[in-house]
Amino acid sequence: MAAIRCLFKVVILVLGIGFVSCSRNPVTNNWEFMLFSQQSELEIGQQYDEQMKAMFGIYHDAEIQSFIDERGKQMGAISHRPYLNYQFRILDSPVINAFAVPGGYIYFTRGLLAHLNSEAELIGVLGHEMGHITARHALARQSQNKVARLLLIGGALVSDEIAQFANIASLGLELVFLQYSRNDEREADRLGVEYSAKIGYDASRFADFFQLLVQMNLEDQSGGIPTFLSTHPDPGNRYESVNQAADQWKQQLGSEEWKINRESYLRMINGMVYGDNPRDGYVENHVFYHPSRRLFFRIPNGWQMHKSLGQVKFMPNDGSAMLLFVPVEGSNLRNAAMENLSQMGLEATEGGSITINGRPALAFEHQATNANTQNSEPMTIRSVFVDFFGSYYAVHGIASASRFDAMRSEFENSMNSFQQLTDPNHLNRAPRRIRIARVPQTTSLERALLSLGVGSDQIAKIALLNNMDLAETVQRGEMLKILGR
Incomplete structure (x- = not known):
């Protein structure tokens, strides 16, 4: 019956899609509808991996990376998809999360690693994320969501939807930060326990980590990035079910010793950066300092800093305006400015040449409307691009057209204060x-x-x-x- 239902979905869509199939799930062996071939899954993984490395940066720690690689390959070999070339990355983010991308890519933030307390906990998280890959949870949910949308809107818009869906680059980060269902989480928990036990670890320690996350009462997001429990919802009775599954695998495998290795793990993370890294920017006395880029500028009093995916945003508490600082790339200053404005959906104009504290710069001003929102008030955007000793930076001041004149002096004061950082007290600020x-x-x-x-x-x-x-x-x-x- 499952195979017949799957075939029905294929018949509906097969004329408009390059690849549609029913295939058996590697874990359950049940038939499931799948919009992705294995080759397209690998291509998605490779492209997402490049995005993740570019957006977050890699946290370099040879010892713990080597440990994760070794145990990850060992686990992959006993998983339900041993033929995948599993890859493991440590991302330079303080947010507490781990996630998996189709094709075998698994990511841990340094924020998560700092809060683990044993090898067994780390192996449990690794097994859980590998379970999402082996059970093809992300791909199955994407396939189901797209089919549901197509069946609701009918055939007229199918080609546009599929064209967008087939364009891997347009997927953004939706597969990375997809919220799994509770059934997906139960299955990933079960697989995480199985995989951990099969390589000799005490899988019950995995439950301790989830209990810690609940106690920490994390917000759904930090710096625009979802935290672990927001993307991995508690399926209910997680602590009890994981411990029960761990006991069952211990009995089934019959080993007398199960690795926890608390001290060896703590030695591995000794010296790991914790929390926000001031080397990537911090605010003190209404001034934004960026020691790594050797620059600083003033921000309006009372505005809060938000770091997110390579950008730094400054906003008042009511969110009525924004200063946006972002590095930009180009063959020269004008080329970098044109490219950045185009990415923002702003019409590139000539712009005025100015000088800011001895550095060449370009200034632009635009009005724009949100094409996705009807009757929205136009926004005014003041943009300054600075040639900072061969590196290019943009500072955008954004507010509604009716509010912009009141904010203009605040924006210009910030932009005109952009200059080189030479004070050792700030240059040498350590995390x-x-x-x-x-x-x-x-x-x-x-x-x-x-x-x-x-x-x-x-x-x-x-x-x-x-x-x-x-x-x-x-x-x-x-x-x-x-x-x-």
Whole structure:
């Protein structure tokens, strides 16, 4: 019956799509409708991988990367799709998340790695993400969503929809930050436990990590990037079901020893950057400093900074205006400006040549409307492009046309303050890092942290970082995570 239902969907769409098929799911062996061939899946993965590396940057740590590569290849070999060439990346983001892309690409943020407390927890997350790939969750959901949309709107718009869908580059990040269904999560949990156990790890530790995420009560997004529980919803009773599945696999495999390896993991992440990295920009006393790019400029009082995918945005609390700072590329300043304006959907004009603190610059002003919103008020955009010793940067001031004149002086004050950073106090600003310390004597976690120099206002946060209660007893010589420079 499942095969017949799948065939019915194919008959509806086969005339308008280059590849449509029913195929057996590698995990369940059930028939499912699939818009993607294996070759197109690999192509999607390769293109997404380039996007992810460009947008987030890679966090370089040879030791932990080597560990993940080795265990990941070992796990891939016993998975339901051992023929995939699995690739593993550590992204330079403080957001706590991990995600998988079709074709075998698995990503961990350094924010997630900093909050794990053992090899077993990491292997559990790795197995969970590999489960999403082996069960083809993202591709199946995309196929189903597109079919549902086509069946609702009828045949007239099919070609446009499919043309857009078939254009891999137009997919943006929807497959990366797709919210899985609870059934998908249950299956990925089950597969994560199975894969972890089969390479010798205590899969019950995977449940501890999910319990920590619930305690942390993370927001849905950080810097515009979804956090783990927003893309991996709790299917219900996760802690109990993961522990139960882990016990079943322990009995089935019959091993006497299951790896946890807490101390070896903590040694691996010793020195890892924690939280936002000031090297990528920070605000102090209404000034934005970017030590890595050796520049700074003023921002309006009371405006908040938001970093997101290579851009830095500054906005008042009511969101009524925005300053947008972004590096731009081109063969020269004018070429870089034209390309950036085109990407923003703004008509490229000649622009006026100006000088900002001795650096050549171009200034533009545009009015634009949102083509997707009817009766929307036009926006006015003031853009300045600066040639900063051979690197090009844009600062855009954006507000509604009716509000722009009131904001003009704020925008221009920020743009005209753009200059080279030479103050060593700001140039040498260092990020916080994970530091591993040993408990000096057996006592409560709270007393141990205080004795290690953790401030009383930080001990609750550091307790969560270690996934421990403050009243919990820690033994002399036990390793703990604290924060340092």
